[in-house]
Structure formats: C-alpha cells, structure tokens
Amino acid sequence: SPHVHSGETTEQVMRSVLLSLLPACAVAFWFFGPPALVVLLIATLRCLATEAVCQRLMGQPVTIADGSAAITGVLLALNLPPTSPWWLTLLGAVIAIAVGKQVYGGLGANPFNPALVARVVLLISFPVQMTTWSQPAPPGSGLDLVTTATPLGAWKNAVMLGGQAPQLQGGALDYFVGNMPGCIGEVSALALLLGAGYLFWRRILSWHIPLSY
Secondary structure, eight states: OTTOOOSOOHHHHHHHHHHHHHHHHHHHHHHHOHHHHHHHHHHHHHHHHHHHHHHHHTTOOOOGGGSHHHHHHHHHHHTSOTTOOHHHHHHHHHIIIIITTGGGTSTTTOSSOHHHHHHHHHHHHOHHHHTOEEOOOOTTSOOOOOEEOOHHHHHHHHHHHHSSOOOOSSOHHHHHHTOSSSOTTTSOHHHHHHHHHHHHHTTSSOSHHHHHO
C-alpha cells in the first residue's frame, strides 16, 4: 500500500545497483581497454539524453536524476561486444529508453527490462556486429584487440564441424575472472558475483529470482 515505505528512496536503490555494476565495468576496462569504456559512456549518456527528451515531449517531469536511465545505459553497454560501433550503441540506447521503457509509461510500468529489449532488437537487426567478439588485451600485454570466437562458440563449432572438443586457450580461472571473449559484462563471473553479494548485503536483492534463473 502507499503508506508502507521501506525507508529507501528510488535514488538510493538505483545508486546501490550502479555500485554493484562497478566490478563488472572495472573488469571490462581492464581486459578490453578504452573501447569498452567508450561503449559504456555512449550508452549511458545517450540513455540519459533520450529519457530527458521523451519526458519533455510527453510533458512529464524530467527524472534522469533518479539513476534509472543511467542503469539502463550501463546494463545495455554490458550486453554489447566491447568493440561495438558507436552508432549501434546510440541506436540501442534510444530503443532501450524510448521503446523499452517510456512507451509503457516509464519507471515501474515497463513489463520488460529496457536494456534487454534493446539487446534483442539489435541482435535481430545487426547480428554480425552483435556477435563480433574480441580477445582480451590486458594492460602490459602489448596486444591489440583482435576478433575471435567466444569459448562457447569455439566449442560449438569444433563439435559440429569436427566431432570433437577443441583445445581452448586459458583455464577455468581465466574464465572465472573474465579473461575471455564475450560481451562487456558477461565475461567475469567473479565481478558479477561481487555485485550480487553487495545487493544481497544491502537487502535490495532477494535470493528467489537469482536462484530460479
């Protein structure tokens, strides 16, 4: 009911969620460098701008300060390849806010996660750009980002074409910390678990939904 309040504001909850995503963002920057940071900045800034424009056009108060649009931008970026073209990131941000969120009435009224709406649309519309992965190039390695397959993709191709499992580079520890190709935010299970642990500690996240997934 309206008179029941947890004591936390929307801004405080959104701030905690943003903090929980920092480990994944840091790992992405470490392994993929400036390209990952550019994707994060473009997606976040464009989501903020799109939300402000949509709310202005609909005659609603501009609420970008609540942090929800920023979270959508970060989540979208974490669902993209690290070398995504700037135009792909911009388009995804507009789709996430305008189509995935504001068209339903804004925060709390959207039935789907706006960032994932954008990911699905981009994956269907631009499958090549959305499935072009890069080999990590940590600082000091002297390597540039080069195109490669994800471990799962390499495994699937080897089994389907050759009938046997491939010899993948790296081991379980590399894959756990994020030293492998993939979307910006999916590579490090460790970073995601750290973020989840923080949300559990803040009692923003309950165990039911993560366990069911």
